Amino acid sequence: MHAPKDVGAHAQAAADILLxxxxxxxxxxxxxxxxxxxxxANVLLAAGAQxxxxxxxxxxxxxxxxxxxxxxxxxxxxxxxxxxxxxxVGAVTAAGKPWVLDPVLIDRSPQRAELARTLLARRPAxxxxxxxxxxxxxxxxxxEAFAVVHSTIVALSGPTDVIFGGGRLVxxxxxxxxxxxxTAMGCAASALVAACLAVEADAWRASLAGLLMLGVxxxxxxxxxxxxxxxxxxxxxALYRLxxxxxxxxxxxx
Amino acid sequence: MHAPKDVGAHAQAAADILLxxxxxxxxxxxxxxxxxxxxxANVLLAAGAQxxxxxxxxxxxxxxxxxxxxxxxxxxxxxxxxxxxxxxVGAVTAAGKPWVLDPVLIDRSPQRAELARTLLARRPAxxxxxxxxxxxxxxxxxxEAFAVVHSTIVALSGPTDVIFGGGRLVxxxxxxxxxxxxTAMGCAASALVAACLAVEADAWRASLAGLLMLGVxxxxxxxxxxxxxxxxxxxxxALYRLxxxxxxxxxxxx
Amino acid sequence: MHAPKDVGAHAQAAADILLxxxxxxxxxxxxxxxxxxxxxANVLLAAGAQxxxxxxxxxxxxxxxxxxxxxxxxxxxxxxxxxxxxxxVGAVTAAGKPWVLDPVLIDRSPQRAELARTLLARRPAxxxxxxxxxxxxxxxxxxEAFAVVHSTIVALSGPTDVIFGGGRLVxxxxxxxxxxxxTAMGCAASALVAACLAVEADAWRASLAGLLMLGVxxxxxxxxxxxxxxxxxxxxxALYRLxxxxxxxxxxxx
Numbered sequence: 034m035h036a037p038k039d040v041g042a043h044a045q046a047a048a049d050i051l052l053x054x055x056x057x058x059x060x061x062x063x064x065x066x067x068x069x070x071x072x073x074a075n076v077l078l079a080a081g082a083q084x085x086x087x088x089x090x091x092x093x094x095x096x097x098x099x100x101x102x103x104x105x106x107x108x109x110x111x112x113x114x115x116x117x118x119x120x121x122v123g124a125v126t127a128a129g130k131p132w133v134l135d136p137v138l139i140d141r142s143p144q145r146a147e148l149a150r151t152l153l154a155r156r157p158a159x160x161x162x163x164x165x166x167x168x169x170x171x172x173x174x175x176x177e178a179f180a181v182v183h184s185t186i187v188a189l190s191g192p193t194d195v196i197f198g199g200g201r202l203v204x205x206x207x208x209x210x211x212x213x214x215x216t217a218m219g220c221a222a223s224a225l226v227a228a229c230l231a232v233e234a235d236a237w238r239a240s241l242a243g244l245l246m247l248g249v250x251x252x253x254x255x256x257x258x259x260x261x262x263x264x265x266x267x268x269x270x271a272l273y274r275l276x277x278x279x280x281x282x283x284x285x286x287x
Numbered sequence: 288m289h290a291p292k293d294v295g296a297h298a299q300a301a302a303d304i305l306l307x308x309x310x311x312x313x314x315x316x317x318x319x320x321x322x323x324x325x326x327x328a329n330v331l332l333a334a335g336a337q338x339x340x341x342x343x344x345x346x347x348x349x350x351x352x353x354x355x356x357x358x359x360x361x362x363x364x365x366x367x368x369x370x371x372x373x374x375x376v377g378a379v380t381a382a383g384k385p386w387v388l389d390p391v392l393i394d395r396s397p398q399r400a401e402l403a404r405t406l407l408a409r410r411p412a413x414x415x416x417x418x419x420x421x422x423x424x425x426x427x428x429x430x431e432a433f434a435v436v437h438s439t440i441v442a443l444s445g446p447t448d449v450i451f452g453g454g455r456l457v458x459x460x461x462x463x464x465x466x467x468x469x470t471a472m473g474c475a476a477s478a479l480v481a482a483c484l485a486v487e488a489d490a491w492r493a494s495l496a497g498l499l500m501l502g503v504x505x506x507x508x509x510x511x512x513x514x515x516x517x518x519x520x521x522x523x524x525a526l527y528r529l530x531x532x533x534x535x536x537x538x539x540x541x
Numbered sequence: 542m543h544a545p546k547d548v549g550a551h552a553q554a555a556a557d558i559l560l561x562x563x564x565x566x567x568x569x570x571x572x573x574x575x576x577x578x579x580x581x582a583n584v585l586l587a588a589g590a591q592x593x594x595x596x597x598x599x600x601x602x603x604x605x606x607x608x609x610x611x612x613x614x615x616x617x618x619x620x621x622x623x624x625x626x627x628x629x630v631g632a633v634t635a636a637g638k639p640w641v642l643d644p645v646l647i648d649r650s651p652q653r654a655e656l657a658r659t660l661l662a663r664r665p666a667x668x669x670x671x672x673x674x675x676x677x678x679x680x681x682x683x684x685e686a687f688a689v690v691h692s693t694i695v696a697l698s699g700p701t702d703v704i705f706g707g708g709r710l711v712x713x714x715x716x717x718x719x720x721x722x723x724t725a726m727g728c729a730a731s732a733l734v735a736a737c738l739a740v741e742a743d744a745w746r747a748s749l750a751g752l753l754m755l756g757v758x759x760x761x762x763x764x765x766x767x768x769x770x771x772x773x774x775x776x777x778x779a780l781y782r783l784x785x786x787x788x789x790x791x792x793x794x795x
Contacts, residue, residue, distance in 0.1 A: 068324045068340050070576045074724035079769050084724065085646070086576050089618045092650040099649070110343045111367060113619060138339070141353070142346040214527065216328035216338065260524030261333050270768030273722065322578045322594050364597045365621060392593070395607070396600040468781065470582035470592065514778030515587050 043203055044284035047242035048277035050233045055081040059101035059231030062125075063224055064088050064117055066108030066137070069217035073104075076221040079272040080246060082228040090116045097124040101231035104224050105152065107145050108137035115148065122155050131158035131230040131239075135223035140165040153183050158236040161188040161223040161243075177202070188226055188240040190219055194248065196240045203241055206285035207248030209255030211264040222247050241286075249283045250275055297457055298538035301496035302531035304487045309335040313355035313485030316379075317478055318342050318372055320362030320391070323471035327358075330475040333526040334500060336482040344370045351378040355485035358478050359406065361399050362391035369402065376409050385412035385484040385493075389477035394419040407437050412490040415442040415477040415497075431456070442480055442494040444473055448502065450494045457495055460539035461502030463509030465518040476501050495540075503537045504529055551711055552792035555750035556785035558741045563589040567609035567739030570633075571732055572596050572626055574616030574645070577725035581612075584729040587780040588754060590736040598624045605632040609739035612732050613660065615653050616645035623656065630663050639666035639738040639747075643731035648673040661691050666744040669696040669731040669751075685710070696734055696748040698727055702756065704748045711749055714793035715756030717763030719772040730755050749794075757791045758783055 060083040065073050074084040085096050090113060097103055103125040105118055125132045134157040136149035146169050153160065153170065160183070162170075167189055171179045180187050180198035189195045194205040212218045226243035233239040247268075253275075254267030314337040319327050328338040339350050344367060351357055357379040359372055379386045388411040390403035400423050407414065407424065414437075416424075421443055425433045434441050434452035443449045448459040466472045480497035487493040501522075507529075508521030568591040573581050582592040593604050598621060605611055611633040613626055633640045642665040644657035654677050661668065661678065668691075670678075675697055679687045688695050688706035697703045702713040720726045734751035741747040755776075761783075762775030 066340075067321045067575045068328055071325060071579060071724060074576055075769065075773075078722045078724060085649075086574075087616075087618060087646075087650075092618055092652050095650060108341075110341060110346055138341075141339075142341075142349060144346050214332045216325060216332060258524075260527035261329065262520035262523030262527075265329075265523070266520050266770035266774050269770030269773070270766075273768035273770075320594075321575045322582055325579060362595075364595060364600055392595075395593075396595075396603060398600050468586045470579060470586060512778075514781035515583065516774035516777030516781075519583075519777070520774050 040286045043241060043286050044281045046238050047245045047284065048280045050229050050239060050242035051246060051275065051280055052277055053232040054228055057232050058083055059228060060085055060099070061102050061104060061224060061227045061231060062097050062100040062121070063104040063106070064114060064121055065104060065106035065220055069106065069108060069220035072217040073220050073224045075269060076272065077224055077228060079269045080225060080228060088114050088117045090120055093117045094120050094124045097121045098128055100130065102130055102227040103132035104135065104227040105132060105157070106135040106137055106220050106223060107139065107149060108220060110142065110145050118152070122152065126155065131236065133157055133159045133161055133223050133227040133230065135161050135220060136166050136170065137220070138166070140169045146170070153185070157185055158230050159186045159188055159226050159240045161190065161226050161240070163190050163219065186236040186240050188244055190222055190244065194244045196237060196244065198237055201237050204287050205241070205244055205248055206287065207245060207252050207283065209251040211255055211258055211261055212251045214261040215265050245280065245284055246272065246275060249280055252283060294540045297495060297540050298535045300492050301499045301538065302534045304483050304493060304496035305500060305529065305534055306531055307486040308482055311486050312337055313482060314339055314353070315356050315358060315478060315481045315485060316351050316354040316375065317358040317360070318368060318375055319358060319360035319474055323360065323362055323474035326471040327474050327478045329523060330526065331478050331482060333523045334479060334482060342368050342371045344374055347371045348374050348378045351375045352382055354384065356384055356481040357386035358389065358481040359386060360389040360391055360474050360477060361393065361403060362474060364396065364399050372406070376406065380409065385490065387411055387413045387415055387477050387481040387484065389415050389474060390420050390424065391474070392420070394423045400424070407439070411439055412484050413440045413442055413480050413494045415444065415480050415494070417444050417473065440490040440494050442498055444476060444498070448498045450491060450498065452491055455491050458541050459495070459498055459502055460541065461499060461506050461537065463505040465509055465512055465515055466505045468515040469519050499534065499538055500526065500529060503534055506537060548794045551749060551794050552753070552789045554746050555753045555792065556788045558737050558747060558750035559754060559783065559788055560785055561740040562736055565740050566591055567736060568593055568607070569610050569612060569732060569735045569739060570605050570608040570629065571612045571614070572622060572629055573612060573614040573728055577614065577616060577728035580725040581729050581732045583777060584780065585732055585736060587777045588733060588736060596622050596625045598628055601625045602628050602632045605629045606636055608638065610638055610735040611640035612643065612735040613640060613665070614643040614645055614728050614731060615647065615657060616728060618650065618653050626660070630660065634663065639744065641665055641667045641669055641731050641735040641738065643669050643728060644674050644678065645728070646674070648677045654678070661693070665693055666738050667694045667696055667734050667748045669698065669734050669748070671698050671727065694744040694748050696752055698730060698752070702752045704745060704752065706745055709745050712795050713749070713752055713756055714795065715753060715760050715791065717759040719763055719766055719769055720759045722769040723773050753788065753792055754780065754783060757788055760791060
């Protein structure tokens with residue numbers, strides 16, 4: 034869909050978003066599962082954003098109203114979180130701020146898939162998920178048509194990531210196999226997309242930037258890691274040290 | 288109880304289980320406490336298994352029905368988890384799959400001890416715990432008799448681990464003192480026992496394999512660590528890189 | 542407020558507390574948020590204390606009754622925790638043991654601020670918080686007067702920490718900028734203050750010791766870190782290896 038010149042422009046746009054993220058340090062409110070909370074908060078901090086994580090229905094409205102973006106991750110599906118999600122999506126919509134939906138494991142749970150469909154109707158700026166989760170939502174229909182119908186950008190993670198919607202499509206070949214050996218890596222990718230949305234109104238570009246940052250950081254960490262333990266430490270270090278030139282130089286965008 | 292030739296056979300059996308674990312990548316559903324969730328999921332991933340962690344009563348039945356083994360850890364004792372445990376044990380029993388009971392800190396909480404007794408009657412394939420927890424359940428009675436009465440295998444962790452039940456007993460002297468300086472190490476041991484049960488029907492052998500893997504990985508990590516931080520990273524790396532030859536060579540089985 | 546000779550005495554007192562902490566290995570019960578639980582438990586273990594973390598109203602009373610100190614952190618504000626806090630503060634008061642209040646993010650949530658005020662009236666030995674949180678509680682009034690009215694010691698974290706109350710005041714200039722790039726660092730500081738209170742009746746000295754240990758460990762970790770990932774591993778290692786001489790030598794007390 035793109036001429037080669039676009040490819041360099043995409044990496045450059047992602048680098049600009051990285052710099053704005055560092056400059057603004059946006060606050061991203063995260064409703065996420067208890068397995069992923071600590072890792073997600075630390076990924077945001079390493080990248081230069083500020084996390085807030087409360088899921089209490091009593092107070093989440095205020096936290097989201099003052100945040101720059103919202104992440105809704107369905108990885109823990111309990112009663113309190115369902116109530117919190119309802120309030121948070123209302124608050125972020127009222128504030129005119131962007132949000133990301135991460136429908137974790139909806140392919141294994143009809144209740145989560147049902148909730149994901151309801152939430153999709155409320156117009157997340159981006160939907161970050163894997164192939165099995167996307168198949169559950171799209172029912173195998175044409176993916177660009179799916180994005181158009183739901184007025185969202187889809188950031189599909191896999192060995193090669195694909196970001197599409199609004200007539201644009203790009204694939205990213207960065208990353209490292211050890212990313213699949215650490216829990217909550219996908220959740221962290223969604224959180225970075227939310228952080229990028231806080232500084233970039235174009236959701237397609239923001240999604241690309243979030244996945245590219247994580248993929249490049251993973252690639253750098255993977256070059257020195259001896260396994261998932263040193264890799265986890267290394268990906269935080271790499272995200273923290275990531276600069277615009279490295280992002281552009283290493284981007285495998287096609 | 289064993290002639291020396293058995294000892295080599297035990298380490299060999301554990302090495303075979305490690306290889307099957309890597310080949311099958313079984314899914315282990317874990318009901319565990321919020322302190323241990325992330326660490327447990329990452330230990331399973333490092334070893335080659337797939338974790339799933341939901342504790343929501345609404346959906347846990349489906350998650351467990353499709354899993355290869357179940358871990359029930361009592362380290363968080365809240366109302367939702369008690370309900371989830373009831374559903375999960377029913378589902379795993381109906382599916383004919385094995386499960387492990389880890390009765391964390393029942394020596395400090397009569398309510399947990401009561402729940403542990405109820406769960407023990409539902410026949411976990413293995414019971415992984417420490418000496419104080421075992422004393423609470425067994426009341427100081429003969430340990431082999433306890434295992435026989437409850438038709439389970441007991442994997443007793445300590446400076447030296449002891450695995451017994453069904454007329455067999457073995458002790459493992461692997462491990463490292465820094466394992467006691469990281470929270471949730473016992474919970475992770477129980478998760479590895481569950482992962483081994485998913486690929487080995489003999490619960491005594493599976494228990495031995497799970498504890499041996501973690502003990503040897505801990506020993507390797509301890510040789511390079513400067514404290515619990517580098518040790519934690521190192522044990523994930525060591526579990527990930529562990530091969531059959533190393534497991535056999537380092538096994539301190541007696 | 543102090544002559545120079547006091548400064549050396551403060552560092553010496555902190556070093557004595559560190560040695561008593563290692564010798565006694567006190568149990569600190571922590572009511573803390575799900576983002577911070579694992580990190581907090583590991584910080585306590587690295588320093589030489591024993592964490593217990595249950596927040597279940599059914600059993601927390603027994604856990605706290607047998608503990609040496611209690612931490613109450615308001616970072617997760619859910620219904621079950623509010624009930625657990627009520628029981629735990631009652632139990633610790635009945636047992637005559639000290640507790641620490643950490644009113645996380647009360648500047649963003651009136652409900653949390655309200656709860657913090659109620660808890661402050663129940664006389665925590667120490668209040669560990671940041672400047673924005675303190676301003677919410679004190680309303681900008683004189684800080685020494687605030688401490689006197691509430692009969693507590695205030696441990697105010699920031700680029701320079703300040704500990705005051707009971708007519709004494711000290712500032713600590715240890716620490717490292719990467720401490721702000723890892724979530725739950727403040728929660729961990731509060732947990733260390735609680736651990737020090739378990740071995741030192743003078744809450745001002747205990748608060749100073751807790752913040753000094755973490756600040757010095759952070760400084761050591763920061764000298765070798767390449768980013769927040771290696772820094773997190775390094776701070777656990779440094780806390781574990783910290784000795785009295787290093788604490789005294791590196792203390793930047795004024």
